[in-house]
Amino acid sequence: MSDVPHSTSATGEAGFGDYVALLKPRVMSLVVFTAFVGLWVAPVPMNPFLAFCAVLFIALGGGASGALNMWYERDIDALMRRTRNRPLPAGLIEPDAALGIGLGLGGFAVMLLGLAANWFAAGFLAFTIFFYAVVYTMWLKRSTPQNIVIGGAAGAFPPMIGWACATGGLGVEPLLMFALTFFWTPPHFWALALFVKDDYSNAGVPMLTVTHGRPAARRQIFAYTLLLVPVALGLGLTSIGGPVYMTVAIVMNALFLRGGWQILRRTDAESEADRHAAERGFFKLSLYYLFAHFLALLVQSGFGGW
Amino acid sequence: MAPRVEHDLHRRRRSRNLGLLVVLLALVALIIGMTMVRVSQGNMMKGFDHRMGDLPPPVVQEGQR
Helix, strand or coil, rough: CCCCCCCCCCCCCCCHHHHHHHHHHHHHHHHHHHHHHHHHHCCCCCCCCHHHHHHHHHHHHHHHHHHHHHCCHHHHCCCCCCCCCCCCCCCCCCCHHHHHHHHHHHHHHHHHHHHHHCCCHHHHHHHHHHHHHHHHHHHHHCCCCCHHHHHHHHHHCHHHHHHCCCCCCCCHHHHHHHHHHHHHHHHHHHHHHCCCCCCHHHHHHCCCCEEEEEEEEHHHHHHHHHHHHHHHHHHHHCCCCEEEEHHHHHHHHHHHHHHHHHHHHHHHHHHCCCCHHHHHHHHHHHHHHHHHHHHHHHHHHHCCCC | CCCCCCCCCHHHHHHHHHHHHHHHHHHHHHHHHHHHHHHHHHECCCCCCCCCCCCCCHHHCHHHH
C-alpha cells in the first residue's frame, strides 16, 4: 500500500466530527438497528440497560471496523471522487492514529460487550471485526468481483450478535436474519453500480459491472432477488415470525422480484434513455426492503408469533 | 497581555477535546451503570469467597432429612 500525500486540509488538525466520520456512522446506523432487532426478538429477555450497552458496543465494534477499513484503503480513497474527502486522504487524521483508533476501539468494544452481555457474543463481535477488516478489506476486496457478496457477510452478522447477547447462543432464527441481510447486499450495491459512475476501475477495485459487464450484473441482481424469497418467507415460519411479518415479507418480496425482473429485461440503451429510472427505483426499494423486514419482526414481537 | 487570535485550528482542537471529555464521562457512566445492574442481579456470585461460579449445595443435617 502506498502512502498518501497530505494535501487538502486547511489546518491539518482534525475536529471531533472527523473522528466520528472515521467510524462510518451511516454503516453504524444499520448495525445498530439490525443488532437491536436481533436482541429484541430473542426469546430470552435482557436487562434494558445492559441491552442498551450491548447494542452500543456492537455499534462501536462496527465503527472500529470502519476505521480499520479507512486506514487500509487510504490509497484508493484518495483516487475516488466519492471518498477523497474522508479524514485520511484529506490529511486530517494520520494513518497511524486511525490504525490505533481502530484497534483500540475494537478491543475495547469486544471487552465491554463481554462484560455487558456474554463472552460468546463478544467473540462473535471480534470475529466480525476481523472478517470485515482482514478477510474483506485486506484480502478479497481488491482480488475478486464477488467482493460485495463477501463483504455483505460482515454487515449481516449484527442481528446474530444481538441474538447471541440475549441468549448466549444461536439458532435458526438468527441464521435466517443473517441470510436475509447477506442475500440483500449484492442486489442493493449492484443496482447502485448500474447507475452511479464510480471510479472503482481507476482505483483497481474489481467491480462486477466492470469485470463481467453490466448484463451479468443484471442477471446476478435477479438471481439474488429469487434467493431472497425463500429466506424472507422462511423467517416468517420460525418462532419470531407471524402474520404481520409474513404480510410484509410477501408484499416486499413481490415488489423486489418485479423490480429485479425489470432490471433483467432492460438493456443499457433503455436504461440510459430514461436515466436509469428502474435501477434507481430498485435501489430505493432495496432500502425499504431491509428496513421493512426488520421493522416487521419488531412489530411482530409485540403481537406474539403464530 | 498579548491579544488572543482565534484560529480554525483552535476551534477544531477545542471540539476534539470537548468531544473526548463527553465520551470519557459517558464511558464512566456506562461502566458504573453496568456494575450496578450486574451487582443488583447478583447472578453467579458466591457470597463466601466473592468468586464467580455456582453456589455450593446447602448443607443438610442428618436430622432435617
